[in-house]
Amino acid sequence: MTLRKPIAQCRSLAALGEEGLLRILTRHWRHGPTVRAGVGDDCAVLEGRSKEDSLLFKTDSVVEGVHFSPETPSRLVGRKALGRALSDIAAMGGRPLYALIALALPSTTAPAVAQEIYRGIEGLARRFAVDLVGGELSRSRQIVLTIALIGETAGYPPVLRSGASPGAGLYVTGSLGGSLGSGRHLRFPPRLAEGQWLAKGGWATSLMDVSDGLASDLPRLAQASEVDWSLDEERLPRRRGCSLQQALCDGEDYELLFTVEPDREGPLRNEWPFSTRLTRIGVCLHPSSAICGKTPSFHGFDHFRLS
Amino acid sequence: MTLRKPIAQCRSLAALGEEGLLRILTRHWRHGPTVRAGVGDDCAVLEGRSKEDSLLFKTDSVVEGVHFSPETPSRLVGRKALGRALSDIAAMGGRPLYALIALALPSTTAPAVAQEIYRGIEGLARRFAVDLVGGELSRSRQIVLTIALIGETAGYPPVLRSGASPGAGLYVTGSLGGSLGSGRHLRFPPRLAEGQWLAKGGWATSLMDVSDGLASDLPRLAQASEVDWSLDEERLPRRRGCSLQQALCDGEDYELLFTVEPDREGPLRNEWPFSTRLTRIGVCLHPSSAICGKTPSFHGFDHFRLS
Numbered sequence: 001m002t003l004r005k006p007i008a009q010c011r012s013l014a015a016l017g018e019e020g021l022l023r024i025l026t027r028h029w030r031h032g033p034t035v036r037a038g039v040g041d042d043c044a045v046l047e048g049r050s051k052e053d054s055l056l057f058k059t060d061s062v063v064e065g066v067h068f069s070p071e072t073p074s075r076l077v078g079r080k081a082l083g084r085a086l087s088d089i090a091a092m093g094g095r096p097l098y099a100l101i102a103l104a105l106p107s108t109t110a111p112a113v114a115q116e117i118y119r120g121i122e123g124l125a126r127r128f129a130v131d132l133v134g135g136e137l138s139r140s141r142q143i144v145l146t147i148a149l150i151g152e153t154a155g156y157p158p159v160l161r162s163g164a165s166p167g168a169g170l171y172v173t174g175s176l177g178g179s180l181g182s183g184r185h186l187r188f189p190p191r192l193a194e195g196q197w198l199a200k201g202g203w204a205t206s207l208m209d210v211s212d213g214l215a216s217d218l219p220r221l222a223q224a225s226e227v228d229w230s231l232d233e234e235r236l237p238r239r240r241g242c243s244l245q246q247a248l249c250d251g252e253d254y255e256l257l258f259t260v261e262p263d264r265e266g267p268l269r270n271e272w273p274f275s276t277r278l279t280r281i282g283v284c285l286h287p288s289s290a291i292c293g294k295t296p297s298f299h300g301f302d303h304f305r306l307s
Numbered sequence: 308m309t310l311r312k313p314i315a316q317c318r319s320l321a322a323l324g325e326e327g328l329l330r331i332l333t334r335h336w337r338h339g340p341t342v343r344a345g346v347g348d349d350c351a352v353l354e355g356r357s358k359e360d361s362l363l364f365k366t367d368s369v370v371e372g373v374h375f376s377p378e379t380p381s382r383l384v385g386r387k388a389l390g391r392a393l394s395d396i397a398a399m400g401g402r403p404l405y406a407l408i409a410l411a412l413p414s415t416t417a418p419a420v421a422q423e424i425y426r427g428i429e430g431l432a433r434r435f436a437v438d439l440v441g442g443e444l445s446r447s448r449q450i451v452l453t454i455a456l457i458g459e460t461a462g463y464p465p466v467l468r469s470g471a472s473p474g475a476g477l478y479v480t481g482s483l484g485g486s487l488g489s490g491r492h493l494r495f496p497p498r499l500a501e502g503q504w505l506a507k508g509g510w511a512t513s514l515m516d517v518s519d520g521l522a523s524d525l526p527r528l529a530q531a532s533e534v535d536w537s538l539d540e541e542r543l544p545r546r547r548g549c550s551l552q553q554a555l556c557d558g559e560d561y562e563l564l565f566t567v568e569p570d571r572e573g574p575l576r577n578e579w580p581f582s583t584r585l586t587r588i589g590v591c592l593h594p595s596s597a598i599c600g601k602t603p604s605f606h607g608f609d610h611f612r613l614s
Contacts, residue, residue: 044440059407100366133351148366148455
């Protein structure tokens with residue numbers, strides 16, 4: 001029998017990984033009756049105006065030297081920060097409503113840098129009708145930009161990660177891989193229209209965004225839904241010039257990963273109203289019948305794993 | 308005539324100050340019809356479930372080396388971060404509902420540090436019935452802890468900074484000064500019960516929290532309300548051992564500053580149900596009749612002013 005290491009003996013966050021530490025930090029949390037989904041999905045889901053409405057609540061940070069380099073144009077830094085949070089709203093099938101901007105930056109920063117960061121946020125906010133309702137500045141050694149977002153689903157429920165059943169088809173939007181190398185991670189379009197369409201029409205039984213790489217994110221969806229999966233690696237929609245490994249592990253794709261019941265897969269392909277590519281990449285399985293559904297030996301992006 | 312320096316020519320944020328830069332960054336923002344108050348108050352005020360209800364939305368960060376030192380016990384770091392955000396909800400007369408935790412920290416940090424930060428947040432959250440609904444971790448060179456909070460006022464309007472009229476009495480809760488030196492800035496009780504009582508009973512015509520020092524915050528309230536003021540400096544409730552200058556300028560008091568119409572000042576003093584000290588510190592004046600109401604030569608805490 002292997003005893004689990006107590007947290008105090010783990011030397012650093014790098015040894016635990018972001019997900020492992022978050023699980024430890026929040027495992028004893030108990031939510032009140034107005035919380036429909038808390039930790040473990042793309043957004044928190046809260047009681048809305050009526051039984052058919054939900055509020056979505058999300059915060060997300062980008063850090064200089066981790067999510068962008070000192071050379072990244074400031075406008076794209078702002079764009080990326082809001083885009084990531086919007087992608088999480090898309091991953092519930094929601095509509096974004098309000099955002100707050102918390103920006104920590106060195107006191108020696110040129111004010112024009114802050115202004116460009118704000119412009120990047122504002123441009124994307126306008127495009128997706130997000131109301132910017134407040135900002136806060138603090139002093140730090142490197143730029144840390146945190147966006148807090150409120151969104152909603154009005155008249156339909158948000159789609160959680162946990163709704164997939166064995167037999168459901170696995171789908172992704174767009175193409176995977178090479179996002180960091182190509183600069184797409186700074187300019188990706190959050191899949192809000194696609195997410196809302198999938199949720200409103202009841203197409204998707206489970207839904208999340210692919211932000212850490214399919215190899216990291218698919219196991220999360222499968223675990224939340226208690227299914228295994230078979231992945232058709234040949235069919236993975238790779239970004240031009242990307243290897244299979246890159247498509248699986250690069251991360252920062254910000255595409256949607258979702259499941260569809262078998263009887264709705266044909267209609268889905270017929271009625272998909274977007275120019276965004278739609279690919280069936282596999283199928284959900286009973287946990288016992290897994291043929292490929294193991295945590296891959298490669299892994300996606302994890303903030304604290306340094307290897 | 309002195310021409311205003313264009314932003315691009317200001318060399319650093321230190322030259323502009325936090326407030327000056329935020330004003331520039333947000334001056335062109337236009338809010339949608341569901342936003343009742345945006346930038347410039349303690350929280351954003353959003354449409355609630357009904358006409359009589361409002362949602363409050365706030366984000367606030369604490370940064371290692373700025374808001375706490377590397378020696379500060381981690382539990383108190385968490386406590387302070389949530390306490391500051393709760394103080395902003397109190398400053399609208401609201402009730403806190405939900406919080407998200409965005410924690411950026413070095414990958415070499417011992418996991419127990421993150422755990423203690425969470426415990427500090429959890430303790431205060433329990434005390435004020437705040438539902439913690441999500442966390443996020445990222446890697447950074449120093450600890451930056453951002454709390455995003457949703458609150459509400461149910462059945463009564465939030466109290467803005469802008470409602471003071473000439474003749475209204477100026478009040479503060481508690482005592483001012485010496486918060487950093489005494490460690491109170493890590494343990495202060497957010498004045499939520501007091502704020503809600505003031506708002507529900509319609510006592511306060513304007514309300515904010517004193518976080519940057521009365522010398523900085525009173526002019527903000529006065530400007531928002533378009534009034535001047537006369538301050539009775541002798542009566543300022545100073546914390547034990549503090550000079551007048553300290554009570555005015557130290558900052559990090561997290562007390563409530565508010566105004567009360569003259570005919571309700573007697574009843575307020577009679578009916579105040581809290582053990583928290585209540586002090587009348589002055590009166591609001593017509594802008595033209597100011598005798599003391601000038602921006603003091605000393606100033607409160609500003610993140611980017613280094614002098």
